[in-house]
Amino acid sequence: MKTLLAVIATAMTVAGCSSAAAADMQVGDCLKVGGPPDRPETARVQCGSPESNFRVVDVVQRTDDCPMDVDTYYSMRSSFSGSGSTICMDVDWVVGGCMSIDPENGRDPVRVDCNDRAVPNRQRATQIMREVANVDQCATGIGYAYDVRQFTVCVEDVS
Numbered sequence: 001m002k003t004l005l006a007v008i009a010t011a012m013t014v015a016g017c018s019s020a021a022a023a024d025m026q027v028g029d030c031l032k033v034g035g036p037p038d039r040p041e042t043a044r045v046q047c048g049s050p051e052s053n054f055r056v057v058d059v060v061q062r063t064d065d066c067p068m069d070v071d072t073y074y075s076m077r078s079s080f081s082g083s084g085s086t087i088c089m090d091v092d093w094v095v096g097g098c099m100s101i102d103p104e105n106g107r108d109p110v111r112v113d114c115n116d117r118a119v120p121n122r123q124r125a126t127q128i129m130r131e132v133a134n135v136d137q138c139a140t141g142i143g144y145a146y147d148v149r150q151f152t153v154c155v156e157d158v159s
Contacts, residue, residue: 025087029056033074033089033108042074047092053099053109054089057149061085069148090146093125093153100159114158122159129154 025031030047031054033040045051060066066073066088077084091099091109098114100121112119126140129152135143138154145152 025056025059027056027058030054030092031056031074031087031089033072040074048094048097050111052092053111055092056087057090058088059085060088067148069146091144091153093128093155095125095128098122098124098158117159120159122157123155124158125153126156127154128152 025044028047030045030049030052032043032045032051033054035041043051047055054072057070058066061084063073063075063086066086070088071090073086073088075084075086091101092111093099094111098112099109100112100119101109101123102121112122114122114124116122123142127138129137131150132152133145133147133150135141135145135152135154137152140154140156142156143152143154
């Protein structure tokens with residue numbers, strides 16, 4: 001998973017905005033996350049939809065409580081009370097679907113048409129293996145291993 005963390009590790013903290021409230025998110029919900037890092041915008045969307053780029057894997061009080069191998073997190077804190085919550089998220093991979101993953105970490109991953117040659121850095125999810133955290137087990141040899149939670153997303157580069 002460290003490879004993907006280097007690619008899209010973005011820690012987002014928002015103090016009072018119109019984005020989807022982290023406290024209302026539940027494990028399994030999906031989000032469209034975008035905008036600048038200092039003012040991210042989120043919206044709850046259907047998982048696997050063209051808009052979805054992240055899936056909630058945990059909801060915790062502090063960012064340090066997220067599993068160490070999550071792709072990113074989103075925190076909301078009250079300016080008045082200091083209370084808040086953090087949603088821990090992974091890329092919303094769909095087997096057979098493609099995501100554009102920026103290797104320079106300049107933008108969030110986005111779901112794209114696998115055949116759209118105008119979109120750079122397209123990766124197609126070929127398999128999601130449970131109880132395995134090793135990209136060497138992927139047919140392509142390319143993927144993202146999640147060591148803590150013991151699964152691997154196998155991908156192939158299509159761009």
